[in-house]
Each structure stands twice: as structure tokens, then as C-alpha cells.
Amino acid sequence: MSHSPGLKLKDLGVLQKTLAPITSADLFKPDDCLCKPKSSIQVNRFLSREARIRAPSSLKASVAALGIDVISFSTGRPSPETYPFEQLDLTFSDPAFLTSSSSRNGDDYPASGPLRSIVYRNDPDSSIDISIALSYGYSLGCEQLLQFLTTHITHVLCPPYSDWEICLTVGNTSALEIALRNFANEGDCMLVEEYSYSGMLEAARALNLNLVPIAMDSDGLCSRDLEAVLSSWESCHPDKPKPRLLYTIPTGHNPTGITQPPGRRREVLAVADKHDLLIIEDDPYYYLHFSQAGTRSAATLLPSYLSLSTAGRVIRLDTTSKILAPGLRLGWLTAPKAVVETFQAAHDLGIVHPSGLSQVVVYKLLSEAWGHDGFVEWLAHLADEYGRKARLMLQAMRQALGHRGLEDICSWKDIEAGMFIWLTIDCSSYPGLDHTVESMAAKASIEEHIYTAALEAGVLCCRGSFFCVPSLSVSAEAPDRGDGDRDGDGAVPLAPSKPIVYLRLTFASVSDTDLVRGIERLATALREVFGLT
Amino acid sequence: MSHSPGLKLKDLGVLQKTLAPITSADLFKPDDCLCKPKSSIQVNRFLSREARIRAPSSLKASVAALGIDVISFSTGRPSPETYPFEQLDLTFSDPAFLTSSSSRNGDDYPASGPLRSIVYRNDPDSSIDISIALSYGYSLGCEQLLQFLTTHITHVLCPPYSDWEICLTVGNTSALEIALRNFANEGDCMLVEEYSYSGMLEAARALNLNLVPIAMDSDGLCSRDLEAVLSSWESCHPDKPKPRLLYTIPTGHNPTGITQPPGRRREVLAVADKHDLLIIEDDPYYYLHFSQAGTRSAATLLPSYLSLSTAGRVIRLDTTSKILAPGLRLGWLTAPKAVVETFQAAHDLGIVHPSGLSQVVVYKLLSEAWGHDGFVEWLAHLADEYGRKARLMLQAMRQALGHRGLEDICSWKDIEAGMFIWLTIDCSSYPGLDHTVESMAAKASIEEHIYTAALEAGVLCCRGSFFCVPSLSVSAEAPDRGDGDRDGDGAVPLAPSKPIVYLRLTFASVSDTDLVRGIERLATALREVFGLT
Structure with missing residues (x-):
């Protein structure tokens, strides 16, 4: 956040010209960064059994012995x-x-x-x-790209402790899955927003984790509900271990589009500090924050959880998927060194490292062709373009969904980042709504009707139910969590006042013309479904 | 195996020009391939709990609904x-x-x-x-490359059943780890060669699997020992589930360099059929078989387990790492469709797919620049080059390690494929050998001495102990397995006649001059260790 417009960023440190050099962000950090205190979290407390068992690669370790004028008969590396x-x-x-x-x-x-x-x-x-x-490259990533990212992170995110490290990943989906395997055992509980990225839901389910939905309000993840869940954990869930992991998408949240304001982030972090949580900050839309549009600098970006936590309780996941191209399958994570080492060990036994082609192409693009200021300029232009599309989409929604009866059915919030708009559809007036049917089944049936009608009208939307995190069952003696304002998924009977269905709408890859046309088609479909002819 | 020199291979099927087309090898198979009977293994029997729970990606499934003139607000794909x-x-x-x-x-x-x-x-x-x-691409891989590989596999490997499918991977290390997660639960037992790839050992250990070492002889994995272990399983290991997985490296085995001859492969497969095993065929050195050198065709390649199993009990892992470049992080696996679907589901929640850059570059190289015959020619040249280096190395070993006292200490077998030579060091004459010390400890100490002396002499070797699979403890009432010729690792006391230490020597990335010089340095070190001045 300390990067001012016009300031020329310079990379520090000398690069080695050697195969797979063992390297570290430390080599490229400025002195004032290295002088900060170290992170204070006890990483050992968070390790899963798998991460504890997993040993560093014996072959990799043996290569470290290679000195000058030593002939290597050691690793099976082709010439x-x-x-x-x-x-x-x-x-x-x-x-x-x-x-x-x-x-x-x-x-x-x-x-x-x-x-x-x-x-x-x-x-x-x-x-x-x-x-x-x-x-074969070094398992944290190629040194050239790590140098560029160290400078970028130092200036744009400015982690408040000294021993942060970077590890290249093959994208946030993979990094997240490894995070779950490194920091949760089967049956463990993880705190997540009550609506969240469907890929995370599926990955957690495959690993047999219990997801604990935390309420969201217009500022996103609700710190008050987080505190309520954690402080009442033992009485509500005497049979389950207290959660140690929080997964959140703080900027342009998937699917709701909400961006947590700085104050909310600080409140959430205070709860995390109190209950000693490890936070997985999945932030692919961070740079798509519209307010930075036209500023040509990163100065207006929001504070990342990484930038706020002096304890170092944040694993920040970044990716090139939404800011350069998803086919690169290249991202990076930033966290205390001891945390990053668990990913490095997992990579040694799995992906090894991201494609060397992707690494060298992104390095040539960012470092040689653009430079730091060019990259920041690119991100500002990109945010500008996403902001323009978002405004176009919201305007089309106001025009097509804001009158002729749809105004009582459809509602949504403006977004300030990312690519998602969360359309709330109040189904109180759904023809033949059967109040005796259980909530989930009724909603699923209406959602299916709306989804199919939209598709028949020529617009493909994303079902909100994909992203819904079902509630954990709660002990009968549990105190009230004060979540009466929540949406009532799970076994709660349909409250007649709130039969809500959601659609996630993405404008990212739709042309300007199709944006308007698609929303008109959706309006047609909704009018048909609700009998508004 | 049906590819004759000079036969021009042609790709079948029409390619779609569309983002992430849903595709299948079936679209590109010739009719005579599709007419074969289907695979007969019951994949469901082999699935791990994780693979059973894992659902196909809801978002991916929803995209399949996209038709012509449908506007998509569905997936978060940038333009x-x-x-x-x-x-x-x-x-x-x-x-x-x-x-x-x-x-x-x-x-x-x-x-x-x-x-x-x-x-x-x-x-x-x-x-x-x-x-x-x-x-974002399709999770089996880009259609263009799948088409090329379908033709290649059809002609070179010729699977004997119709419903095989291909899935691109980020290399065999990742594919193997996913295979372990898909087909083994914690505590399950997996059959492996008594010496095996250290990355496999480490991955299996992290997942808390029990490895069951099977004896090797000069033809590699010993089918007789495999049968003995399986048929006596219940009496030897009444407390452990019978193994359902066999992992093998059939060609240019890592670390021993052994290539299983066709007869041995058929014997192993017969045991696998009898005991209904799923075989993971990890075959990165398959194309580095020296006998094909100069033939300019794949006609002399050995039969893959994939080519032999009509039941379809083989997951064949191929990689570009040893035949094009390891930094591509691109490989592929071939198996019955129902098996491949478990990898596809795992990829959706992890790597998503290999780098699109690696995919397009390899497609352009193999399909556009080289073509099928060019690729086969390249592989023949590469095998030729590896064969030349192997002969040089073996000659240097005969010259430096075959006389002046070292001939009683050092022995090795010629290799016919791959990049590894397994040096057997008989330590009976090791100065001050303490026969009262337990086998493992004594061997570890001598190995350390040899490794360090070699490094001091300027040559880095790979410790054989990295690759050693310790024996499972056996029930006291177990019948004799007839493995008296085995090396005696585990808790067996050091037999004075067989204090053996191994080194794995790799010639792949060493220059011709350094090959000779490195072996001379090793000879110097060994003479010093064994007091042969």
C-alpha cells in the first residue's frame, strides 16, 4: 500500500544463472522489511497429520550438496x-x-x-x-519471478512482519486444496462465509471436512457472528473440535460480489486473533477493485488480511487467472516461511512446480516487458474495464428488472470489485407456492424453474444453491446464536416471509451488447415464471 | 506396437474451435479400436473414500448446458x-x-x-x-493434444479394450499422488518393488499407506514373490486389508535400471488378474529403450502393461519430462474411462488442468511441426543418445571399478533402457566392519562414509537407501515366503556374507568427459574407503 503513483520500483538482489537455484524472498526484500519483527503464530499447532508426516524430499535435499566442480550422478534430470x-x-x-x-x-x-x-x-x-x-525448477518457483513478486508484494501489500515467503502455485484452486490438506484433518471444522466458492465446498467435502457457515451482511463476512460461533462453540458443538481455519474471499466475493470494507477486515482479524485462527485469504479479484480505476497506481487498493496481521495468521492466495490469463495455471501464495514450507513439501510430492513455460512467459511479461509500474498500470486499466462492464450490467438490470412488477421480486447490491452480481429473487409471489413443503425442496424446485426458464429464453445463469453452505447441526442445549436474520437453509421450514432464490450473474466474458440482451432475456423469463405478462 | 516403420499415421476426427470443448479420446479412435470389447474391471471396488465422496464440479457441469445463441452469465471466466x-x-x-x-x-x-x-x-x-x-480449458486436456495422443496411443500402445480414455496431467509425480488418493484409504497396503522411486515412498508415507515390498531379480519385479505375498496374505497379515494396488516402474526401473522383459510382464499380469489388482504403471523411461535406437519406429518398444491387460486393470502414466522437457510439467495417463473420471474429478478440485501454454506448445511441436512420424523419429534418436551415454558410462565403470581390488567390491548390471545404473557395493571387506551392529545401522554408517568420500572426491551419487522399502512386520505364524535371497533389510541382523550398500548413478545430464572423470573420482573414493591404496 506504500506505492505512490510515479514511484519507480526497483528489484533488489542479484540473480543466479543456474538450474533450480535454492532461493527465498528474503534475498530480495529491502532492509526495512527484514528489520520488522517475525511472525508470532505457532504454525505447528495448525498442522494436519498429513503435513506432520510429510518429509522434505530426500532427492531435493541431496541436490543441495552440489558444489563447484562436483560431477552429479545424482538426480534423474535430462540434459x-x-x-x-x-x-x-x-x-x-x-x-x-x-x-x-x-x-x-x-x-x-x-x-x-x-x-x-x-x-x-x-x-x-x-x-x-x-x-x-x-x-526441473526450484519448488518455490523460478528465482526471476520470485524476485519480481517480492518487490511487488513489499510495495503493494507490505506485510507487517519480516519472515514472509512466497511460493508459486498452479492457481488458487490447487493452493486451497493443499491448504485444506495441510491444515485440517478429516472431520475438522472450517469457518466459511454462508455462501462461498463452490470449488471450495467440493474440495472440503471430498476431504470430509465440516464447513461452518458464518452469516454475511452488506459488508460481507459478519465478525459478530464469527465471534458468536466461536465463543459458543463448546456448548453448541461439544462433539466437534473447535475450528482453527477461516476461509474468506474478501474482495468481490464469490458468489455475492461483496467487498469487505477495511473496518470489517480489522474486526474479523480481531476475532481471529482472539481465537487463534489461521485465515485462508482467497483473493483472486483483489486487483479488480473499481475505485483504483484511472489512478495508475495501487495506492487505492484495500488492505489485504496479509497486510493487517502482524501475527502472520494469513495465507494469502493470488492468481494470474483473472488478471493475466487463466490458462497460465500460475499463482502465488504469501505466508510466514514455516507455513510456506508445508506447501513446498506438498508440491514436491505433487505438482512439483508450475509450468516452466508459464513461469518464464510471465516473468518476461511482468519484469522485462512491463516492469513494476507497467504491471500496476495494467491492473488499473483492467479494473477500469471491469468497472465499466459492471456499471453497464447494473444499468441494464435497473432498466429490465426494476419495473413492471419485477421490482418487487428482484433486488441486488451494487458491487465495487470483481465480476459477480448476486441477484436476490423473492419468491413470495411465486404462483402456487406451497408453504407446507420443506424450505430446501421448495426453493430447489423454484430455482430449477427459474434456471430452466432463463436458459430457454437464451441466458445461462448460475444457480445460487451451488454456493450455499448448509448449517451444521447444533446441540439442543445450545444458546441462541442470534442469526434470525439468516436465510434459513437447512432443516428450518420455509418462512413465508422469506422464500428467497439467488442467481449469480457474471459479466466478465460477455460483450457489451450481450450484457444488455442477456438481462432482457432474464427479465422475460422471470416475468413468465412469476406470471407477470 | 502395430506401428511399422514408414507407415504414415493420420489423426481422425474433426476438431472444434471453441473454448474448453467437452471431448473424449473416443472421438479420435479408429473403428477397429472402438469395436473391441470394453474393459471388465469393477472400478467401484477400488475407489477410496475420498474418490467416492468427490462429486463432479457443479460449475463445470453447468457449462455443459451452454448452447448456440445462449448468453452466459455463468462462469467466472475472463474475456x-x-x-x-x-x-x-x-x-x-x-x-x-x-x-x-x-x-x-x-x-x-x-x-x-x-x-x-x-x-x-x-x-x-x-x-x-x-x-x-x-x-480455462477442458479438464481432460485440450482437444488438439488429446487427438494427437489418441492416435499415438492407438498405434504405439494399442490398448486391447475399447473404452480407454486419456487425461492430461502435470506430470507423473502429481498423477501418482492423485492415484494414491483415489484408490487407497489411510492404512491400506500397496505392493511395490523392494526398491522404488523415492517420491512414491514419500507420497505414500504422507498418506499413511503401508508399502509391501516385492522381491526383485534380474528381470525386475518378481512375479513368484508377488504371488507368494498375495496368496499368503491372510495368514501373514491377518490384521491388514489385502492389497488391491500394485505400483511398478517396468522400463529402466528407478533406481535399479532394470527393464522387465515381456515374459515377466505377462507373469506379473497373470498374478494381478488372479488377485484382482489395479496396476499403476509408472513408465517415464518407456521411450528410452535403447534397442529401438536407429530403427526410426516404435516397433521395437516393449509391451506396456496397458497393452497387455484386456481387463483394463492398468493406469499407465506417461510424461514429457524425460522425452521433451521436465519444465513443461505435462504428462498424460491412459486407463479405462471410469478410472480416468476419478482423475478428472480430482483435477477439477486441484490442478484444474496443465498449463495452457505447455499444452499449446507441445501440440504445436508434436502435431504441427513434427507429426506422428517425426515424434517417433525423435524418440528413436533420444533412445540412441541415452544408449550411447549408457555404454560410455558402463565402459568407464568397467575400466575404473573392475580391477585393482574394486572388482571384488563393485558389481552392476548392464541396462537396456532409461538413465539409471545401480551400483552394488559389497562391504564384507569394509575396514573394521562390526558384525555385532544391527544391519540397518551398520549399512547406514557405511553408506554415509562412501557417499561423503565420493562427494569429497568431487562426485555426487544418490544413496541407495533413499529407495529402500522396509518390510512390513509379519505375523509370527506366517509361512515362509521363500525370500531368503532378499537383501535382508528391516530388523534382520546383518548377515556377514551380505553387507551390501547401493548407489544410484545417473548419466543423463553429465557430459561425456565428466562421465569418465566422475567414475574415476568414485573409484578413488571407494579405494580410500576400503583401504585399497
């Missing part, structure tokens, strides 16, 4: 001379690419012109070439 | 117009690259000249371009 790749000649877009109107019409080149970067088979002038990028 | 990549201009080596002597000296270009292929942002003339390759 780079046998790679059939001679040259990669890369052409990137200029950071201002998205501001040129031509790009929105699908033309190939913006006015400002593309940037070129070449990766040679053997390049004495570069610390990375094909022979290095396409070999 | 390809926002990817900052304009063009990838790729230069590949000619398949004959490795035969030019210049390449061995590290020069950039072989005489035959490089091949060029360009990936454009939007390419109406190609079924794949940047907008498709860098989006």
Missing part, C-alpha cells in the same frame, strides 16, 4: 541439450492495451503497439533461458 | 480480449537434432535446421489460438 526447443519469441500487449477502443472490438493490436521479448535456448545475457526454464 | 498476449512465435528443433554432433557440443542449431510455428491471438485458420489456449 537441457536434449530439449527440442530453440527459441520462444513472445509478443505482449502494451499495459495501455485495454484502454484502446479497438481491443474491445476484438482487433488485434492497440494503438500503443505490442512489446517483444525473446527466450533463447542458451542466453549468456539473461539469468533465464530455455535450458533453465524448461528444466 | 480472452483481456489477455495481454499477442503472439507466440515458437522455434523447435528438427527431430534429427540429436544426431547432429554439434548439438552434443552445445551449439544452437543442428544442420537440419529448426522448425517454426506461430500461435496467434485470434487465428481463424487454426482450431487453437491464444484466446483458446490461455482460457
Whole structure:
């Protein structure tokens, strides 16, 4: 957050030209960063049995013994001379690419012109070439990209402790799954927003974890409910271990689109500090915060949980999927070194490391073609473009869903980040609504009706039920949690006043014309479903 | 195995130009392949609890509903117009690259000249371009590469049943770990060679599996011992579930270098059929079989377990790591469709799919630049080069380790595939050998001495103990397994006649000069350790 517009960021530290150099963000941190106190959480307390058993790779450890003039008969690494790749000649877009109107019409080149970067088979002038990028790499990631990210994180996120480390990942889905395996045992309970990313729900279910939904309000994850759940845990759930993990999507939340304001983040963190939680901050939409649009700097970004927790109780997950391209399968996580080491050990036995092609291409793009200021400029343009699309979508919704009877049925909140709008559909007036039917079944049936009608009208929406976290059953003697304002999923009978169905609407990959047309089709479908002809 | 030299392989089926098309190898199989009977194994019998719980991704399933003229507000996929990549201009080596002597000296270009292929942002003339390759892809892999691999597998491996499917992976390490999670529960027993890949040992340990070592002889995995272990299971291990999984590295075995001959493979498969095992065939060195050198065809390759099992009890793991470049993090697995679906479901919650960059680059290389015959030619050249290096190494070993007293200490077997030589060091004459010390401790101490002396002499070797699978404890009433010829690891006291230490030696990435020099250094170290001055 300390990055001011116009300040030129410089990378520190010298890069090695060697295969898979053992490296660390520490090599590239400025002195004032290294002088901060260390993180204080006791990582050992959070480790799953799997993470405890998992030993560092014996082969990897043995390579560390390799010195100068030592001939290695050790690892089964092919010779780079046998790679059939001679040259990669890369052409990137200029950071201002998205501001040129031509790009929105699908033309190939913006006015400002593309940037070129070449990766040679053997390049004495570069610390990375094909022979290095396409070999087995170091399991935290290639040093060149780690250097760039260290500088970026130092200036944009400014973690308040010294011993943070970065590990490249193959994206947040994978990083999240490894986090669950590293920090939860079968049967453990994890705190999550009451609506959350369906991939997380499915990953947690496959690992047999119990999800504990925390209420959300217009500021997102409700810190008061979090505190209520935790402080009443023993009486409500005497048979279950108290949760140690909190998973949250703080910016442009999936599916509700809500962005937690700074004050809410601090409140949530205070509860986490009190109850000694480890927070998984899944933040793929962080840089798609519309307020930064046009500022050409990261100065207006919200404080990440990583930036707020001096104890270091945050595993921050970042990805290139929404800011560069999802097919890169490249992301990174930032956390205290002892936490990152558990991911490194898991990677050694699984993904090994992200694609060397993705690593070298992203390095060439970010570090060589764009530089730090170019990257920040790109992110600002991207946020601008998402903000423009969001406004267009919200305007179309006001026009098509805001009158002729739909105004009593449809409601939604404006969003300030990300790509999701959460459409709330009040089904009180649903024709033939059967109040005797149990809540879940009634809602599922209405949701199916709306979803199918929309699809028949030519618009594919995402069912809200995909994202719903069912309540844990509560002990009969439990005190009231004060969640009467919650949506009542689970075994609670349908309250006639609140038969709500949700749709998640994404505008990210829809053309301007189709945005408006799609919302009109949805309006048609809803009018048909609710008999508003 | 049906591919004859000179036969031109042709890809079947029409490719779709669309984002993440749902696809299958079935679309690209020839009729005579589809006419074969289906696999007969009951996949359900093998599923772990995790694989049973894991549901297909709800979001992925919902996208399948997308038809023509449907506007999608459904998935959080960015618009390809926002990817900052304009063009990838790729230069590949000619398949004959490795035969030019210049390449061995590290020069950039072989005489035959490089091949060029360009990936454009939007390419109406190609079924794949940047907008498709860098989006979220289909979870089995990109259709273009699946088509190429279907043709390749049909002709080279010729699976004897019809319903095989391919899934791209991020390499065999990841595929193996997912296989363990899909097909074994905590505490389950898995059959493995008595020496095996250390990464497998570590992955199995982290998942709390019990490994059951099966004896090896000069033909590798011993089918007789496999049968003995399985038929006496209930009496030897009344407290443990009978193993259902067999993990094997049949070609150029890691660490011993042994290649199982066709007859042995058939014997092992017969035992697997009898006891209804699922076989994980980890075969990264399959194409590095020296006998195919110079033949310019795959006709001399050994029969894969995949090619032999009509029941379909084989999960075959292939990787580009040893035949193209490890940094691609790209492999594929072949198995019955019902088996592959369990990997697909695991990928949806983890890696999602391999890097789209790696996929498009490998597709452009294999399909556009080389073609099927070019790929087979490349593999033959590569096997030739590995064979040449192996012969050089073995010759150096005969010269340096075969006389002056070392001939009584060192022994090894010639290899016919892969990159590993397994050096057996008989320590009977180790100075001050203490026969009263327990086997493991004595061997560990001598191994440490040899390893350190070698490193001090300037050569890094890989400790054999990394690969050793300790024996399971056996019930006291168990019948004799007839493994008196085994090495006696575990709690058996050191037999004075057999104090053996192993080193794994890899020649893959060592220059010709260093191969000879490294072996000389090892000889010096061994002479010092054994007091042979």
C-alpha cells in the first residue's frame, strides 16, 4: 500500500544463472522489511497429520550438496541439450492495451503497439533461458519471478512482519486444496462465509471436512457472528473440535460480489486473533477493485488480511487467472516461511512446480516487458474495464428488472470489485407456492424453474444453491446464536416471509451488447415464471 | 506396437474451435479400436473414500448446458480480449537434432535446421489460438493434444479394450499422488518393488499407506514373490486389508535400471488378474529403450502393461519430462474411462488442468511441426543418445571399478533402457566392519562414509537407501515366503556374507568427459574407503 503513483520500483538482489537455484524472498526484500519483527503464530499447532508426516524430499535435499566442480550422478534430470526447443519469441500487449477502443472490438493490436521479448535456448545475457526454464525448477518457483513478486508484494501489500515467503502455485484452486490438506484433518471444522466458492465446498467435502457457515451482511463476512460461533462453540458443538481455519474471499466475493470494507477486515482479524485462527485469504479479484480505476497506481487498493496481521495468521492466495490469463495455471501464495514450507513439501510430492513455460512467459511479461509500474498500470486499466462492464450490467438490470412488477421480486447490491452480481429473487409471489413443503425442496424446485426458464429464453445463469453452505447441526442445549436474520437453509421450514432464490450473474466474458440482451432475456423469463405478462 | 516403420499415421476426427470443448479420446479412435470389447474391471471396488465422496464440479457441469445463441452469465471466466498476449512465435528443433554432433557440443542449431510455428491471438485458420489456449480449458486436456495422443496411443500402445480414455496431467509425480488418493484409504497396503522411486515412498508415507515390498531379480519385479505375498496374505497379515494396488516402474526401473522383459510382464499380469489388482504403471523411461535406437519406429518398444491387460486393470502414466522437457510439467495417463473420471474429478478440485501454454506448445511441436512420424523419429534418436551415454558410462565403470581390488567390491548390471545404473557395493571387506551392529545401522554408517568420500572426491551419487522399502512386520505364524535371497533389510541382523550398500548413478545430464572423470573420482573414493591404496 506504500506505492505512490510515479514511484519507480526497483528489484533488489542479484540473480543466479543456474538450474533450480535454492532461493527465498528474503534475498530480495529491502532492509526495512527484514528489520520488522517475525511472525508470532505457532504454525505447528495448525498442522494436519498429513503435513506432520510429510518429509522434505530426500532427492531435493541431496541436490543441495552440489558444489563447484562436483560431477552429479545424482538426480534423474535430462540434459537441457536434449530439449527440442530453440527459441520462444513472445509478443505482449502494451499495459495501455485495454484502454484502446479497438481491443474491445476484438482487433488485434492497440494503438500503443505490442512489446517483444525473446527466450533463447542458451542466453549468456539473461539469468533465464530455455535450458533453465524448461528444466526441473526450484519448488518455490523460478528465482526471476520470485524476485519480481517480492518487490511487488513489499510495495503493494507490505506485510507487517519480516519472515514472509512466497511460493508459486498452479492457481488458487490447487493452493486451497493443499491448504485444506495441510491444515485440517478429516472431520475438522472450517469457518466459511454462508455462501462461498463452490470449488471450495467440493474440495472440503471430498476431504470430509465440516464447513461452518458464518452469516454475511452488506459488508460481507459478519465478525459478530464469527465471534458468536466461536465463543459458543463448546456448548453448541461439544462433539466437534473447535475450528482453527477461516476461509474468506474478501474482495468481490464469490458468489455475492461483496467487498469487505477495511473496518470489517480489522474486526474479523480481531476475532481471529482472539481465537487463534489461521485465515485462508482467497483473493483472486483483489486487483479488480473499481475505485483504483484511472489512478495508475495501487495506492487505492484495500488492505489485504496479509497486510493487517502482524501475527502472520494469513495465507494469502493470488492468481494470474483473472488478471493475466487463466490458462497460465500460475499463482502465488504469501505466508510466514514455516507455513510456506508445508506447501513446498506438498508440491514436491505433487505438482512439483508450475509450468516452466508459464513461469518464464510471465516473468518476461511482468519484469522485462512491463516492469513494476507497467504491471500496476495494467491492473488499473483492467479494473477500469471491469468497472465499466459492471456499471453497464447494473444499468441494464435497473432498466429490465426494476419495473413492471419485477421490482418487487428482484433486488441486488451494487458491487465495487470483481465480476459477480448476486441477484436476490423473492419468491413470495411465486404462483402456487406451497408453504407446507420443506424450505430446501421448495426453493430447489423454484430455482430449477427459474434456471430452466432463463436458459430457454437464451441466458445461462448460475444457480445460487451451488454456493450455499448448509448449517451444521447444533446441540439442543445450545444458546441462541442470534442469526434470525439468516436465510434459513437447512432443516428450518420455509418462512413465508422469506422464500428467497439467488442467481449469480457474471459479466466478465460477455460483450457489451450481450450484457444488455442477456438481462432482457432474464427479465422475460422471470416475468413468465412469476406470471407477470 | 502395430506401428511399422514408414507407415504414415493420420489423426481422425474433426476438431472444434471453441473454448474448453467437452471431448473424449473416443472421438479420435479408429473403428477397429472402438469395436473391441470394453474393459471388465469393477472400478467401484477400488475407489477410496475420498474418490467416492468427490462429486463432479457443479460449475463445470453447468457449462455443459451452454448452447448456440445462449448468453452466459455463468462462469467466472475472463474475456480472452483481456489477455495481454499477442503472439507466440515458437522455434523447435528438427527431430534429427540429436544426431547432429554439434548439438552434443552445445551449439544452437543442428544442420537440419529448426522448425517454426506461430500461435496467434485470434487465428481463424487454426482450431487453437491464444484466446483458446490461455482460457480455462477442458479438464481432460485440450482437444488438439488429446487427438494427437489418441492416435499415438492407438498405434504405439494399442490398448486391447475399447473404452480407454486419456487425461492430461502435470506430470507423473502429481498423477501418482492423485492415484494414491483415489484408490487407497489411510492404512491400506500397496505392493511395490523392494526398491522404488523415492517420491512414491514419500507420497505414500504422507498418506499413511503401508508399502509391501516385492522381491526383485534380474528381470525386475518378481512375479513368484508377488504371488507368494498375495496368496499368503491372510495368514501373514491377518490384521491388514489385502492389497488391491500394485505400483511398478517396468522400463529402466528407478533406481535399479532394470527393464522387465515381456515374459515377466505377462507373469506379473497373470498374478494381478488372479488377485484382482489395479496396476499403476509408472513408465517415464518407456521411450528410452535403447534397442529401438536407429530403427526410426516404435516397433521395437516393449509391451506396456496397458497393452497387455484386456481387463483394463492398468493406469499407465506417461510424461514429457524425460522425452521433451521436465519444465513443461505435462504428462498424460491412459486407463479405462471410469478410472480416468476419478482423475478428472480430482483435477477439477486441484490442478484444474496443465498449463495452457505447455499444452499449446507441445501440440504445436508434436502435431504441427513434427507429426506422428517425426515424434517417433525423435524418440528413436533420444533412445540412441541415452544408449550411447549408457555404454560410455558402463565402459568407464568397467575400466575404473573392475580391477585393482574394486572388482571384488563393485558389481552392476548392464541396462537396456532409461538413465539409471545401480551400483552394488559389497562391504564384507569394509575396514573394521562390526558384525555385532544391527544391519540397518551398520549399512547406514557405511553408506554415509562412501557417499561423503565420493562427494569429497568431487562426485555426487544418490544413496541407495533413499529407495529402500522396509518390510512390513509379519505375523509370527506366517509361512515362509521363500525370500531368503532378499537383501535382508528391516530388523534382520546383518548377515556377514551380505553387507551390501547401493548407489544410484545417473548419466543423463553429465557430459561425456565428466562421465569418465566422475567414475574415476568414485573409484578413488571407494579405494580410500576400503583401504585399497
